[in-house]
Amino acid sequence: MTHAVVWFKKDLRVVDHAPLWHAVGHGPVTCVYFIEPSLWASPDAATQHYLFTVESLRDLREDLAKMGLKLHVLVSEALDGLIQLNAQKPISALFSHEESGNGVSYGRDKAVKQWCREQSVVWHEYRQFGVTRGRHDRDHWKERWEITMSAPLIAMPNTAVDSGLAMPRATLPSPRQLGLDPHDPPLRQLGGRTQALQTLHNFLHERSAQYRGGISSPLSAPTACSRLSVYLTYGCLSMREVFQVSVQHIGQLGAAQSRQARGLQSFVSRLYWHCHFIQKLEDEPAIEFRNMHRGYDGLRENDWQASHFERLKDASTGWPMVDACVQMLRETGWLNFRMRAMLVSVAAYPLWLDWRPVGHWLATQFLDYEPGIHWSQMQMQSGTTGINVPRIYNPIKQAQDHDTQGAFVRRWIPAMKKVPDAWLFEPWRMPLSLRQAHGLSAQDLPTPAVDLVVATRTAKTLLFDRRKQPMVREGKAAIVKKHGSRKRLDSSTNRRRPAASVNQLTLDL
Numbered sequence: 348m349t350h351a352v353v354w355f356k357k358d359l360r361v362v363d364h365a366p367l368w369h370a371v372g373h374g375p376v377t378c379v380y381f382i383e384p385s386l387w388a389s390p391d392a393a394t395q396h397y398l399f400t401v402e403s404l405r406d407l408r409e410d411l412a413k414m415g416l417k418l419h420v421l422v423s424e425a426l427d428g429l430i431q432l433n434a435q436k437p438i439s440a441l442f443s444h445e446e447s448g449n450g451v452s453y454g455r456d457k458a459v460k461q462w463c464r465e466q467s468v469v470w471h472e473y474r475q476f477g478v479t480r481g482r483h484d485r486d487h488w489k490e491r492w493e494i495t496m497s498a499p500l501i502a503m504p505n506t507a508v509d510s511g512l513a514m515p516r517a518t519l520p521s522p523r524q525l526g527l528d529p530h531d532p533p534l535r536q537l538g539g540r541t542q543a544l545q546t547l548h549n550f551l552h553e554r555s556a557q558y559r560g561g562i563s564s565p566l567s568a569p570t571a572c573s574r575l576s577v578y579l580t581y582g583c584l585s586m587r588e589v590f591q592v593s594v595q596h597i598g599q600l601g602a603a604q605s606r607q608a609r610g611l612q613s614f615v616s617r618l619y620w621h622c623h624f625i626q627k628l629e630d631e632p633a634i635e636f637r638n639m640h641r642g643y644d645g646l647r648e649n650d651w652q653a654s655h656f657e658r659l660k661d662a663s664t665g666w667p668m669v670d671a672c673v674q675m676l677r678e679t680g681w682l683n684f685r686m687r688a689m690l691v692s693v694a695a696y697p698l699w700l701d702w703r704p705v706g707h708w709l710a711t712q713f714l715d716y717e718p719g720i721h722w723s724q725m726q727m728q729s730g731t732t733g734i735n736v737p738r739i740y741n742p743i744k745q746a747q748d749h750d751t752q753g754a755f756v757r758r759w760i761p762a763m764k765k766v767p768d769a770w771l772f773e774p775w776r777m778p779l780s781l782r783q784a785h786g787l788s789a790q791d792l793p794t795p796a797v798d799l800v801v802a803t804r805t806a807k808t809l810l811f812d813r814r815k816q817p818m819v820r821e822g823k824a825a826i827v828k829k830h831g832s833r834k835r836l837d838s839s840t841n842r843r844r845p846a847a848s849v850n851q852l853t854l855d856l
């Protein structure tokens with residue numbers, strides 16, 4: 348007697364789940380999730396990722412039980428676990444989603460593929476998003492994405508035959524046992540499909556009314572943004588179901604809700620970005636480790652200043668907006684796009700830090716860490732892709748634009764509550780006597796490690812000098828071909844089409 352194995356990875360749901368659907372049609376099924384020590388030992392892994400996964404597995408276990416299937420959670424490297432399952436009962440076929448993960452998961456998938464080949468086990472892998480395996484360029488990518496998102500959801504099996512495999516019961520390892528720093532942001536989002544559906548529902552029906560105009564300020568963003576990223580990262584929701592239900596909801600909104608409809612349209616366009624960025628890592632896994640444009644090699648690597656990095660991680664750069672964002676991340680595991688971009692920009696330009704260590708640290712801080720989006724964005728915001736015009740965010744201006752009254756910085760940095768409005772944006776300039784009068788110590792208001800204007804000017808000069816080099820300019824075309832989006836041209840006029848529908852995607856690449 349054999350069994351088909353469904354290997355759950357970052358697809359912790361039963362809805363719109365092609366591997367599960369196909370495996371159930373194949374015969375008796377074993378559902379498994381591996382807690383892989385090597386993955387949790389990676390520098391991008393964090394306790395919050397692990398606990399969120401465990402919460403999601405609980406929901407998954409219940410949903411599988413409703414269709415008569417048992418979820419086996421094994422603490423094992425995937426390959427060792429498959430060997431063990433195969434020893435108990437020969438595996439007839441392996442079913443999973445494709446994963447565009449970090450270098451460790453990529454290496455593990457290659458080892459599993461090799462083993463499947465040796466054992467004559469057919470491994471059926473299915474696409475989870477609009478990301479396509481084996482592509483050489485981006486021609487027609489957007490059209491394929493739209494077709495994928497519009498295709499009917501994969502049905503959920505009503506009943507299934509469990510293989511009946513008996514595995515010894517084991518207790519889940521603690522984060523510490525996996526070698527993780529135990530910090531878990533106390534206000535982070537909770538895992539699982541139930542939470543995911545609630546978040547989706549209250550975003551579509553209530554919060555999306557604030558999406559337009561609400562997503563840039565860190566004050567309004569926590570409720571105005573969808574907050575769905577983490578549920579997409581762990582696959583508690585399928586991208587296709589989110590896309591379809593959103594488009595359907597836009598169609599149901601009346602004229603009086605046109606602002607909400609426009610907000611939802613830009614939300615839907617971001618679902619496209621999600622896949623667009625993951626596709627970059629899928630096509631070139633090395634961008635986790637090296638510059639997308641090799642012409643930027645050596646730009647910052649040799650200038651590493653550990654003290655700058657420590658101040659950034661410690662929320663003590665002295666720029667209140669930056670420190671408040673780091674503090675918010677620590678407490679919630681989430682930050683809106685603009686503030687993430689500002690953090691990376693500050694790290695990359697005035698602090699002149701290489702994106703790799705900063706990226707590993709931020710990966711552990713973001714609950715929704717998705718390697719494809721993360722590493723592409725780290726490089727984009729650090730100016731090493733070669734195809735994006737560098738955007739340099741001034742943290743003082745960001746505070747003036749998005750936290751005019753200082754409510755955000757005062758929420759996350761207690762000392763800022765004592766700072767009078769006049770010194771809100773540059774508190775380190777407060778005269779000593781005034782500080783003392785307000786009960787503020789030197790540690791409360793650190794002077795920034797660098798002069799923002801001077802350090803940013805120096806960084807820009809270094810970057811733009813590099814951009815002008817002929818070898819750097821020449822290398823750009825190949826990167827655009829491989830990774831750049833193809834903006835849709837009207838074939839009859841060769842002009843860009845006007846924004847018209849949900850499918851008209853405004854991309855910032």
Ligand SMILES: Cc1cc2nc3c(=O)[nH]c(=O)nc-3n(C[C@H](O)[C@H](O)[C@H](O)COP(=O)(O)OP(=O)(O)OC[C@H]3O[C@@H](n4cnc5c(N)ncnc54)[C@H](O)[C@@H]3O)c2cc1C
Pocket residue numbers: 562572573574575576577579580614617618620621622624682683684685687688691713715716717718720721724725728
């Ligand atoms: C340096 C940096 C690192 C980032 N790392 C991640 C990451 O690891 N995981 C992640 O999901 N997002 C990442 N983002 C993108 C973005 O900041 C988050 O997707 C967003 O803040 C999540 O909140 P939300 O779900 O409420 O977003 P919404 O604004 O509601 O967006 C809806 C969905 O669209 C997708 N999306 C939104 N913005 C982007 C974008 N710029 N690129 C790609 N997809 C996008 C996400 O799936 C998101 O859930 C990163 C951005 C930066 C600048």
